[in-house]
Amino acid sequence: MNILIVGTGYVGTTTGVIFCEMGHRVTGLDLDDSKIQALQNGKLYFYEPGVEVLLTKHIQAQNIIFTKNTEKAIQENDVIFICVGTPKGTDGKADLTFVRNVAESIGQYMNTYKVIVTKSTVPVGTAELVTGWIASKQAGQIPFDVVSNPEFLREGSALQDALHPDRIIIGTESETAKSVMKELYQNFRCPIIETKAKVSEMIKYAANSFLAMKISFINELARVCDQLEINVNDVSKGIGLDHRIGPQFLRAGMGYGGSCFPKDVNALIQTAKENGHPLTILENVVKVNDEQPLFFIEKIKRYLDGELKNKTIAVLGLSFKADTDDTRESPSLKLIEKLAKEKAVIKAHDPVVKLDASQCRTVEETIAGADAVIICTDWEQYKQLDWKSLKPLMKAPLIFDGRNMLDPDEMKKLGFKYGGIGHF
Template identity: 75%
Template sequence: MKILIVGTGYVGTTTGLIFCEMGHQVTGLDLDDHKLQALKAGKLYFYEPGLEELLSRHVAAKNIYFTKNTKKAVKENDIIFICVGTPMETDGSANLTYVKNVAESIGKYMNKSKIIVTKSTVPVGTAELVEKWVSGKQATPIRFDVVSNPEFLREGSALQDALNPDRIIIGTKSEKARKIMKELYKDFHCPIVITNPKASEMIKYAANSFLAMKISYINELARLCDALNINVNEVSKGIGLDTRIGPQFLRAGMGYGGSCFPKDVNALIQTAKEQGKPLSILESVVKVNEKQPIYIIEKIKQALGGNLINKKIAVLGLSFKANTDDTRESPSLRLIDRLLAEQAQVKVHDPVVKIAARPSLVQLQSVEETVAGAEALVIGTDWDEYKVLEWVNLKPLMAHPYIFDGRNMLDKRMVTNIGFYYEGIANH
């Protein structure tokens, strides 16, 4: 099949390359010249393990090509995937400007029947809006079908998730579109759920919100475990072995972040408010998540005498989780902002992410430079590199050997035997 991917970001690029793997011919459409030049050269402009090798191979084989010519791209392809961003508005709702622009362009340039697939995470009812936007720009009526087909990719493991999905959701009212989409996904060995567009759109939001709820639940429980001198990791293991609960997303830490959970939880809360059916549980999830980095700050302040004015703090890790360069809603950055507000002097390190320097904040190339003279060290992202550091060599570099493990990733016994003061999140 000839497939057009509109939006060559993390979701769009991954989706397009997976379809190349399945033997389809793919076009990537974007208006950003910087992105297009990188992708045409087989270079990934964002960090995602394993994806650049796939990109380079399919670009060389001419299974995928990239363009900014919207008219030509729409006319030449039969299935069009909308993979553009839906950024969060100040009230928590999703901004559909980019989706609308794409839909109207499709309507304007459509020359034959198309299957239009929304891969972007969009509010319930967006499929109907896409139909309206496409129809509104058609010079003469041409049949088309709209399908909701949400993605469930995890940053850092997007390639494996795309190749081995847990499930595929297809939301459509059209029998023709249903058959075409099932044929498109025929080589995937997982359950395929056929439903209507509204239910499909809700499934995406409901799934991410439920996972965010598990994270906030274990983080709030960790605070109680701290007060009772209980190791929350043991509690997580004990409840996670219950097959009704499962172990995933029960690891206490600094909270969730990234491009999906914060945006999707808030969008679902806003949708519920608009319907007069508030989701009080999810509202509490957001509040718990916002407080979690502050919980680490309080631990640091207590250890360093009650305030952080001019205290030298080292933070290892900037991305919202390991194996990605995505810093959107990163708990580590929220922690850094709070440290700076407390007038601390902050040095940071990350193996992938680069940020701009500002007063009282500097990024250094090596961990050794970052921790030198530090009165406290915070693990902000669970990069594997930090787990295998030579901690015995780092201790003499620090002014005070204090480690605050915001990810519960270090071996507490190992670092305390070296002579560090160690605190995790209820990691007793």
Template identity: 70%
Template sequence: MNILVIGTGYVGTTTGLIFCEMGYRVTGLDVDTRKIKALKEGKLHFFEPGMEELLMKHHQAGNISFTKETEKAIKENDIIFICVGTPMGEDGKADLIYVKNVSEEIGRYMDDYKVIVTKSTVPVGTAEKVAKWIESSQKKPISLDVVSNPEFLREGSALKDALTPDRIVIGTSSEQSRKIMRELYKNFHCPVVETTPKVSEMIKYAANSFLALKISYINELSRLCDVLGINVKDISKGIGLDHRIGAHFLQAGLGYGGSCFPKDVNAFIQTAKQHGRSLSILESAVKVNEEQPVFFLDKIKQALGGTVENKTLAILGLSFKANTDDTRESPSLLLINKLLEEKAIVKTHDPVAKTDLVPQYPSVLEAVEGADAIILCTDWKEYKEMELSALKAVMKQPYLFDGRNMLDKKLVDSLGFHYVGIAI
């Protein structure tokens, strides 16, 4: 089976390389000349640990190729994965314009039976729409099957998630496509959920929304812990050891961000509204997430005498989480904008992510020089291993605000810092 992946972003590139690892021949199709040029040279256009090495391996072996030739790519491949973006529209709904455009191109150029697989995160019922878009663009009737096969990748650990998944979800509506998908995934050793496209699409939204809900739950608890003088880490440990709850996503911090949770939760809420229902718990989770950076900013202002005006603040971490360069919906950027509104002087550092909002420095030492405070916003390993004494020596005031509760409070305090975490 030859596999075509349409869309060579984070999901598409990862999907293609994992199938190369499974022994398949993969073609990546994209309209973005910059992406295709970089990938043809074996260079990754985003940061993900271990991914560029895997790209180079399969590029040199000839297992993967990249092209902008849409018609040729569609005709020459048996299985087509749709991995294009589904950005959030102004109304909170997922915008399916790219999925629609790709579907119409598939219909225009396909010349025999194809299995079209939606890997992009899409609203419930999208598989039916994709089938209609393809069929309406065909020059003559050609049979096809549309399958829903959502991804469950975590940025920063995508290779591990893709190679050893917790589960594979396959939503099909025909025995022929079901057999093809079983064959495709035969070398994976994990539970496989075989269901309908609608159920598969909803599983993806429900999973992401539940994880976002856990994050907002512990963040809201952290505010109560703060006024009660309770360490929220003790609460996380105490409830996380219950196997019915689990310890993952129970670390209090600045809130969730990235390309998935904010968009997917809002889209799920809008899907419910379209069908006359409300997901009030998720609506509350969104509100908590929006408020969490403001809660932390209030703690910063309180510690610095009630204002940040004319204070020099060093923000460490721009990406929404460690091991990625993704700054979409990053709490760090929201915090930076609010600090600028309050006339603070902001300096930044991040190992890989970039911003044009404020001056960014190549080293942590340069970023904190002359600063009244350090604000830790992303849990990069190198921040946990910082030589704090050296940083304190170049700072104006030794305040350290830990927005990820990643440092040892007793140790930081012993070095002469004024440490402030989130309910810690």
């Protein structure tokens, strides 16, 4: 089957190479010259482990091509996946400008029956909007169907998630479109849920919001554990072994970030308000998440006699999580902003993210002369550091573990003062 992927970000590119793996031919469409140039040369312009290897493989096999020619791409492909961004607007709602532009282009250029698939995360009711936008630009009455088929990819694990999904959601009432979608996914071994488009769209928002809620729950609980001298990691393990709860997303830390959770939770909150049913639990989930880096800052200040001014603080990790270069809504950046307001001297490092020229190139350079080290991202290389040999570089042996990734007892044996999230 010939598949068009519109939007070549981490969702679009990952989706494209996975369909190549399943035997389909894929065209990636984007209007950004630099993105197309990089992808044509087999180079990702973003960081996502494993995807570049498959990209190179399928470029060489001529299973995937990239183009800026919108008209030709739409006319030569049977199934069109919309994978463009839906950023948070100033009103908290998802901005559907890019989705609408794609839909109108499809309506303008389509020449035969097409199945149009919204892969982007979109508000409930978007499939109906896309149908209207396409129809409004058609010169004739060429038939088409719109399907909601949300992605459930985790940044840093997108390839694994795409190859081995927990479930596939197909949201459409068209039997023809269902048949096409099931043919596309026939080689996947997971439950396939057939439902209406609105239900599919709600499933995506509900899933991300529930996971965000688990994160904020354990983070708020960690604050109480601090006061009661309880290790929150022990609590997480104890409740996570209950199969009704599960251990995933119960690691206390500095809060969630990235391109999905903050945007999707806020979008669902806005949808609920517009329909007269505020989601007060989710509103508090956002509040806890916004406060979490500030809570950690206050804990650090207590260790430093209540003063951060002129203190040299080494920040390890800038991405919102390990194995990605995404800094959108990153707790690290919120923490750095607060440190700057407190007039601390900030030195930062990340294995992948490069924000500016003043950023340190090595961990050693970052922690040299530091009054304290803060681990903000759970990169494996930080866990594997030889902290014993690094200790003499520091002005004071203070480590604040914002991801609870180090062993507190081991760090204390090495002579460090150690503070984590929910570690007294």
